[in-house]
Amino acid sequence: MALKKETGIVVQSRNIADADSMITxxxxxxxKQKFLIRGLRKSRRRPIAAAETGSIISIDYYSHSQREILNVKEVSLLERFEKIKSSYGGFLLVSYMAEFADRILPEGETHEKMFLLFEQAMNSLEKEGYFPLLLPVFKLRILHYSGVLPKEFYCSSCGENILDKKTAYFNPQNFEIHCGDCHAIPKNNIEIIRFLVKVSRTSFQDLKEANVPDSIIQDTDFFLNGCIRNYLNISLKTSDMFYKSLGKNYELPV
Ligand SMILES: [Zn+2]
Structure with a gap:
């Protein structure tokens, strides 16, 4: 059994038996992989926060090609992101982001870009605090990287670029898009489609400075939640509690 090293962000954590922790x-x-850290919760030497969702840790583990869950020999905590996790809203937000990433990204596959994205999002939360824009941007980037949503949108009927149209409908049930020129559409959500394209072409910093109206941010976030629910065929466990905690203008409770 070879000993290997890995650094990563904890996207799921479960207590097992008396003192063990199983993490993804x-x-x-x-x-993306499951690991067992034996005795973590009773250890004086090892950092218990290493098993918290959202923590960045480094581990030495025993590699084994046939095992689904690998045993960790040593663990160290690189970044806990204590500030954001210490508030109730921040804790719910981190749990929600972690569950979303865990559900969308298949196990056993590498997701280097998603790690960087998640790390960046956590760093920005820790340093600058929460921003409603973070929610749709984080989700959309992950949906792009994993190929669930495209970066450009064309009408399913006429094939023309949706950005050239005044009205269009993106159906979150089947991900089909129709323009209003060639189809009778049940509803016009071209503003959301335009914003999705803008997010894919713009850095987070530039988006922050673009002063996107709150209503567009919220409508897009709500729309993406519909896409995610339909794609996964389940609701995220943390979603209800997180969204109930948010204020009217998507502000995070302290
Ligand atoms: Zn069309």
Missing amino acids: LLGKTGP
């Missing part, structure tokens, strides 16, 4: 790690270089 979104690796920086290796695949």
Whole structure:
């Protein structure tokens, strides 16, 4: 059994037996994978926060091609993101982001870009605090990287670029898009489609400075939640509690 090293962000964590923790790690270089850290919760030497969702840790583990859950020999906590996790809203937000990433990204595959994205999002939350824009941007980038949603949108009937149209409908049930020129559409959500394209072409910093109206941010976030629910065929466990905690203008409770 070879000893290997990995760094990653914890996207799921479960207490097992008396003192063990089972975590799912979104690796920086290796695949997303489950690991067992024995005795963590009773250890004086090992950092218990290493098993918290949203923590960035480094581990030495025993590699085994036939095992689904690998045993960790040593663990160290690189970044806990204590500030954001210490508020109730921040804790719910991190749990929600972690569950979303965990559900969307297949186990056993590497997701280097997602690790970087998640790390960036956590760093920005820790340093600058929460921003409603973070929600749709984080989700959309992950949906792009994993190929669930495209970056450009064309009408399913006439094939023309949706950005050239005044009205269009993106159906979150089947992900089909029709323009209003060639189809009778049940509803016009071209503003959301335009914003989705803008997010895919613009850095987070530039988007922050673009002063996107709150209503567009919320409508797009709500729309993406519909897409995610339909794609996964389930509701995220943390979603209800997180959204109930948000204020009217998507502000995070303290
Ligand atoms: Zn069309």
